[in-house]
Amino acid sequence: MKPTLRRALCALCACAAALCAMPQTHAAGAGEKVPIGLAAPLSGISALFGQSFSIAAQVAVDQANQAGLTIGGRRVTLELVTADDRGDARSSALAAQYLIRRNVIGVVGHGITAASMAAAPLYSEAGVPMITGSSSSKELTEQGYRTVFRTIGHDDAAAAQAAHYMWTTLKARRVITVDDGSAFGVRLARQFAQAFGAAGGVVTARRTVNDKTSDFNDLLYVLKAQQADAVFFGGSVRQAAELMRGMRRTGVNSRLMTGSNGAADRQFLDITGPAGEGALSIEPGVPAERMPGWKQFAEAYARRGDTPMSTFSPFVYDATQALIAAMKLADSTDPARVTQALHKLRLPGLTGRIAFDEHGDLLDPSYTIYEVRQMRWTAQRPAEPAK
Helix, strand or coil: CHHHHHHHHHHHHHHHHHHHHCCCCCCCCCCCEEEEEEEECCCCHHHHHHHHHHHHHHHHHHHHHHEEECCEEEEEEEEEEEEEHHHHHHHHHHHHHHHCCCCCCCCCCCCCCHHHHHHHEEEEEEEHCCEEEECCCCCHCCCCCCCCCCCCCCHHHHHHHHHHHHHHHHCEEEEEEEEEECCHHHHHHHHHHHHHHHCCCEEEEECCCCCCCCCCHHHHHHHHCCCCCEEEHHHHHHHHHHHHHHHHHHHCCCEEEEEECCCCHHHHHHHHHHHCCCCCCCEEEECCCHHHCCHHHHHHHHHHHHCCCCCCCCHHHHHHHHHHHHHHHHHCCCHHHHHHHHHHEEEECCCCCCCECCCCCCCCEEEEEEEEEEEEEEEEEEECCCC
């Protein structure tokens, strides 16, 4: 090899070594990328539901990045890493394992309680916090994992407030409970019955229907025979709407209240039509127009995509905001320190104050009673806890 060529190659090798030794950045001025996980049903029958979560979480990430983040003296850029849990236990475990391998600092999700409960032990073992904005069963936080949080009230509290409203506002004294046989529906109806009985009311019958049926003829016969003041239903939105339509068709004049999260939406009215008039639903949070920053959130959401916003989108947004705020409070991207900060967090969120008890539940969740009036869900008033 000629001396001149040898010298040139040596110079090139020295430059390459120097470049390899230089700190690597993902983009000029962008800073170190910090992954945040989002687990939700992004495919299948609940895809729209999950996609709305993804958009809401991305809005929070976008806002944080635009404002600029410095953690531990380093400029960081947040990156949302999504995983499809398909809304079932097996897929949620796979989604959780994927996000853990991606070294996320925390996870927003999962969408439904069954998925969250399957994933929770995996996150706990890995020391990664998870914050759900939609899994409302009390059983989730009763598992005892310190890494589990939620920005939505749990079903036991919703049932108690529904019973309080029935007794004090509707003046109902005789009520029938109906559930769809699911863990969610059974527990919700049971907790309602306990709270209503404690207030002095009488539950004249308790009925369970198959969660796939739309044939309520046997149940409607019982409802018509008893003509209770009200019926409380724990189950899906679709079945709540079918039941309401059947009640009016067969002359059952009892008031129907559903604890189906998300019932106060178009799907219920599309099924019932005019028969939905007078139906009641208890929903988490306050009406959108009373949320501080609602207009800005709605506009940012619309810019991100055309997937309809779900009832839970604001709670998912707040879950993402809480995770980011905890990271800032801890001044660290270490999941263990972020988890510790979440237990101390006090954040004025879109849906209300975000602060958790020792179980990871909200300290003061809010609910609103809605009623169908002239084919529109109308907020009646914030639900009040039983005294």
